[in-house]
Amino acid sequence: MLEIRDLKLTLNGKPILDGLNFAVEKGRIHGLLGVNGVGKTTLANLLMGISYPDKGSIVFEGQDITRRDISERARMGITLAWQEPARFEGLTIREYLRMNRHLSPREANNFLWMVGLPPADYLDRGVDTSLSGGERKRVELACVMAMKPKVAILDEPDSGIDVVSLPHIMNAIAEMGKRGSAVLLITHGEEAVNVADEILIMCAGRIINHGPPQAMCEWFRGNCSTCKHIGQPDLEGA
Amino acid sequence: MVAVREYEAMLEAYSRAGGSLEALRSKDVGNLVIHGNKVLGVNEARGIKIETQETETGVNVHFLVEEGAKISHPVHLCFGVLPQQGLQEIVLEVEALADSEVDVIAHCIFPNALDVTHRMNADIVIGDHARFCYHETHYHGESGGVNVIPHGRIRVGKKGLWQSSFTLIEGCVGTLDYDFEVFGDEKSVSELLVKVSGKKEDEINVVERIYLEGKEARGLAKTRLVLSDNARALFRGETYGNAPFARGHVDCLEIVNGDGVVAKAIPVVCVNDKRAKVTHEAAIGSIDSKQMQTLMARGLSEEEAVDVIVKGILR
Ligand SMILES: Nc1ncnc2c1ncn2[C@@H]1O[C@H](COP(=O)(O)OP(=O)(O)O)[C@@H](O)[C@H]1O
Ligand SMILES: [Mg+2]
Numbered sequence: 398m399l400e401i402r403d404l405k406l407t408l409n410g411k412p413i414l415d416g417l418n419f420a421v422e423k424g425r426i427h428g429l430l431g432v433n434g435v436g437k438t439t440l441a442n443l444l445m446g447i448s449y450p451d452k453g454s455i456v457f458e459g460q461d462i463t464r465r466d467i468s469e470r471a472r473m474g475i476t477l478a479w480q481e482p483a484r485f486e487g488l489t490i491r492e493y494l495r496m497n498r499h500l501s502p503r504e505a506n507n508f509l510w511m512v513g514l515p516p517a518d519y520l521d522r523g524v525d526t527s528l529s530g531g532e533r534k535r536v537e538l539a540c541v542m543a544m545k546p547k548v549a550i551l552d553e554p555d556s557g558i559d560v561v562s563l564p565h566i567m568n569a570i571a572e573m574g575k576r577g578s579a580v581l582l583i584t585h586g587e588e589a590v591n592v593a594d595e596i597l598i599m600c601a602g603r604i605i606n607h608g609p610p611q612a613m614c615e616w617f618r619g620n621c622s623t624c625k626h627i628g629q630p631d632l633e634g635a
Numbered sequence: 636m637v638a639v640r641e642y643e644a645m646l647e648a649y650s651r652a653g654g655s656l657e658a659l660r661s662k663d664v665g666n667l668v669i670h671g672n673k674v675l676g677v678n679e680a681r682g683i684k685i686e687t688q689e690t691e692t693g694v695n696v697h698f699l700v701e702e703g704a705k706i707s708h709p710v711h712l713c714f715g716v717l718p719q720q721g722l723q724e725i726v727l728e729v730e731a732l733a734d735s736e737v738d739v740i741a742h743c744i745f746p747n748a749l750d751v752t753h754r755m756n757a758d759i760v761i762g763d764h765a766r767f768c769y770h771e772t773h774y775h776g777e778s779g780g781v782n783v784i785p786h787g788r789i790r791v792g793k794k795g796l797w798q799s800s801f802t803l804i805e806g807c808v809g810t811l812d813y814d815f816e817v818f819g820d821e822k823s824v825s826e827l828l829v830k831v832s833g834k835k836e837d838e839i840n841v842v843e844r845i846y847l848e849g850k851e852a853r854g855l856a857k858t859r860l861v862l863s864d865n866a867r868a869l870f871r872g873e874t875y876g877n878a879p880f881a882r883g884h885v886d887c888l889e890i891v892n893g894d895g896v897v898a899k900a901i902p903v904v905c906v907n908d909k910r911a912k913v914t915h916e917a918a919i920g921s922i923d924s925k926q927m928q929t930l931m932a933r934g935l936s937e938e939e940a941v942d943v944i945v946k947g948i949l950r
Contacts, residue, residue, distance in 0.1 A: 445928075445932055447928050466931075467928055467931035467932055468931045468934065468935065468936050468937065470932075471931060471932050471933060471934040471935075472934050476932050476933065476934075477932050479925075479929065482929065483923065483925040483926045483928075483929045485926060485944065485947055486859075486888075486947050486948050486950070487946065487947030487948060487949070487950030488943065488947045496930065496933035496934065496935065497933070497934070540933065544933060544934070
């Protein structure tokens, strides 16, 4: 459904993505593992059209969308849940969910329930600084679900979520897969790994391994904890 | 006969601006309608006394809320100048006696102005434990020919509450010289909010001053300005913590959405008691790019995203 071909991106002289290749498929949840600073958020931004790669292409349903802007991609069915979502003044959660104009009030309620937020308590609240970090991220996930996207890019939806709410989040993500979305699930967490159909491991600007969740998780722990490729301060550039 | 026709014209302009006619016609709802220097209608609801005196250039108004009176329906004030030229000077004296509670909604209507000046000098005293909420909304035409000069001085008694908003987002501002100052006594709460959308050649000056004079007094001076085209704006927000445990905050957000815009903010925070605390935040700049990206990732176009963000800020 979405294919990433040989993506390259250099920031401040430092290669972040260096020949990245993979594809996400309809109805499948692809977990993306990589240590802090490896470039996962950078990749998410390229896929959404927030920034553009130096080389390579992004192909969606056979069309090259590498240079398309954010709105165009969103209308094609791609959306992103930010790792640190923006806050808005004067915008309620109800209005935020109903950015998708075809969404019924009932569906909006359902999506909130799915991320563990009772609609009666949340619909009229602002998507503002009064929400805790975890609440804001759950609202973000509900909003992505409300888009009924073909491709959902979720940037660490599980980080900063309390243990009671975590199962809700995971069920919601699994449900997205069941409803036919292709999900790119950027994560560190074991729970998240468990809902994935496949795991991709990112290192040194590439996908260096991929396969079934449990095996990849062990491989990641064994090999990437001592990885010297990334996450190092860029002394030359400083 | 002329007055009747003027009254009908004012009501029509008021209703077109979104005001509720039902409220003005109901016996239970206090209201006052002034066109230029003519008082066209007064209704004193129970617990409210309104005295007026026409002057050469405007109207002197004395507005009293009786002690302990809890006014259930908001009181509507309607000020306007319908012709293209005019001067309206309102001198407003307000006394809200102890333990009273009222909401006042003021509609200021200048739909055809080419050269209209509307000046208001308000002297407002809020008694102990009284609650007074004042919301003023302006409806201007598109020509920018209005000169609006609202000045207010408010004293809030012990445990009293003053909450005001000034909204000018319909039509062109013209020039605005808003200057309100509030003095808060012990445990009082004072909040000033100004929301203005400036465009074309608008000139906007906003001054909010809060003096926290009593122990544990609290205050908030908040402003939201959205500026496009060649609009110019200066915000000055001052808060003085002059008593123990007084808490104040100045909060200013100016969105610059045009190449000719000049925006300036001067927050002043001052403390004269070591147990008082006053803070401020001021942000001036274009629309937050992450907010834009977020809304666009939900399928909105760039213009639609700007619209949602700006409407939210001015809400
Ligand atoms: N705008 C930028 N300019 C330069 N370097 C950046 C920029 N944004 C991110 N980086 C760097 O790119 C690398 C990848 O960051 P990021 O994608 O946020 O990693 P991750 O999401 O995997 O933790 C980091 O080393 C970060 O410091
Ligand atoms: Mg990241």
